[in-house]
Amino acid sequence: MAAILDINNSLDVAAVSEGIKKALPSYARPMFIRCLREVEMTGTYKLKKLDLQKEGFDPSVIQDKLSYMSPKGVYEDLTPEIYKEIVEGKIRL
Numbered sequence: 001m002a003a004i005l006d007i008n009n010s011l012d013v014a015a016v017s018e019g020i021k022k023a024l025p026s027y028a029r030p031m032f033i034r035c036l037r038e039v040e041m042t043g044t045y046k047l048k049k050l051d052l053q054k055e056g057f058d059p060s061v062i063q064d065k066l067s068y069m070s071p072k073g074v075y076e077d078l079t080p081e082i083y084k085e086i087v088e089g090k091i092r093l
Helices: 013-023 049-055 080-088
Strands: 002-005 032-036 065-069 075-077
Touching (some): 013 075
Antiparallel strands (some): 032 065, 065 075
């Protein structure tokens, strides 16, 4: 997963998808993109990654916008229905 700070909620996921395809090989592309409105930092100005890792990619837990790399090779919105299909193995990533 890649977490991107998007304060204004103006991230163009399609443009990010194209940039990732050009810059990274398929095995290095993030399966999920999370658009953060704010970044929580520790007292020593380090990113609180463990909190993000614990939340995973469950849209019922996360209030931020989530996208996933669909089998078509483009990022699409991650809905609770799609999340369920991923967990059940109906959609393979």
